[in-house]
Amino acid sequence: MYTAEAIGLTLNGRALVRDVSLTLEPGTVTVLVGPNGAGKSSLLKLIAGETAPTSGRATLDGTDIRRLSPAVLARRRAVLPQSAEVAFAFRVDEVVRIGLLGSQPGTEARIARLLERVDLPDFAGRSYDSLSGGERQRVQLARALAQVEVMDPDKPRYLLLDEPTASLDLAHQLLVLREARAHAAAGGAVLAVLHDLNLAAMAADRMVVLVAGELVAGGPPAAVMTDATLASAFRIAARVNAVPNGPFLLPQAIVPEGDVLSPR
Template identity: 35%
Template sequence: MTTILETNALTRVVGGEPIVDEVSIRIDEGAVLAIVGPSGAGKSSFLRLLNRLDEPTAGTVTLSGRDYREIDPQTLRKRIGLIPQDSALQSGTVRENIAISDRIRGEPVDDRRVSELLEQMRLTGYEDRPITDLSGGERQRVSIARTLYVEPDVLLLDEPTAHLDAATEATIEQLLADRIADDDLTCVLVTHDTAQAKRLGDRVVEFADGTVVAEGEPDEVLS
C-alpha cells in the first residue's frame, strides 16, 4: 500500500507538558486508522496537528511525501478535512453549509455535488432547510457532507457519533462505512468506542499520556 500521511516524532507541548509526545505513525491510502485511548490521552490533540489546526512543537507531518509546512494551510485543510465532534455549522441553509467552501471563495456552487451528498447522507429535500431546524444527528450528517464536498485526500473524524442516541449513532456510522467503502476513503478516526474502532478500523493505535502504547490489527490491540 502507498503511504499518504505520515508523522515522525510529532510533538506538541503546552504549558511545559507534552500533550502529544513523539508520535510516529503511517496511514496508508484507502485505509482507516482508528485511534483509541482514555480521555486526556492526546487523541484529539493529535488529530488537530494533522492539518495544522494546532502547530506542532517538534516533529514532522508529510502528505504524499511532502512536508505539510510547504503547503498553504487553506489548501492543506481542504486536502485533510476534519469532521469535529461538534458539527460547528454556520447559520443559513443546509445547501449553504455544504457548499460553504465555494461560497467563501466566491465561486459557483456545484449543485450536482450537493445533490449527490444530500442523497448519500439521507438528506434529500433538506437543501433549503435552516440549520437551526435540524436535529443533532441531521447536523452531523450536514457536517460530514460539508467536509466531503471538497473531496479531501484524508478524512479526520473526531468522535463523529459522540453525544448521539444509539439509533442515530448507528445511522451515521453506517453512512460513514458506506462512504469509506464506496469512495475508498482514507480516514483517521478518533473514538472512545472500541467496538466502533473494531467495526470501522483497518488498524488501531492506542494512545496514553500523549504517546502510542499499542498499534496493530483491531483484534490484536482491542482483545
C-alpha cells in the same frame, strides 16, 4: 503519503501529545482510540495542520504540512471537526457548499446527492440552526465529503474524522462508518477518532491506542483489542470476545472484581 513523524505538542509545560509516529496508508481506515484526555483530538489537530507541533512534524508526500498553503492542503485532506457551531443563520445547502471550495457546475445536484448520502434528503433549504445535534453532525459530514469530491483526483485523498459518531443514533453511526470504509475502498485514507471500541474494531483496518499522549499499541483490531491492552489503556478488566469478522467487547463482560467501576 500522510505521515506524523515523532510529532509532539506541549502546552504550558504539559505534554498533550508525545513523540507520535503514524502513517495513513491509502486504502485503509485507521482508528484512534484512547481514554478521555489522552490527546486524541490534539493529535488529530496536529495532523490536520491546525495546530503547530512543538516537536516533530506532519508531512504530506514528504513536505511538512505547515509549509503547504491552506488551499493546497484543502485539496488533499478534509476534516470533520467535533464542534458544529455556525455563526449566522446559514442554510444547510450553504454549509455543504463551503466544502465544495468554490462552486462548480452542477453544484446544487451535487449538494442534494451529498445530503442524501448522509440521510438528510430535503434538508437543503432548512436553517442549520434549527437542526438537532445529530443532524448538524451529518451536515458537517456532507461538507467534508463534498471537499473530498473536489480534491486532486490523481492523488490519495485523506479524510480526518474527530468523533464522527458522537451524537448519532446507531443507524447513523453505521452510516458514517460505511462512508469511511467507502472512502478507503476508493483509494483514500481515513483517520478517525472513535470512542466506541466495537465500532472502532468494526471499521478499522488498523487501530491505534493513545494513552496520555503516547501511542501504546497499534495494529489490526484483533491484535490491539486484547484483554491486556484494554486493561493497561482503559484500566478495565474485561474479556474480549470475537466473531468471525472481528473482536467485540460487551460492557457486561467487564470482570466484576475489585472496584472496576470507580476511578483508581
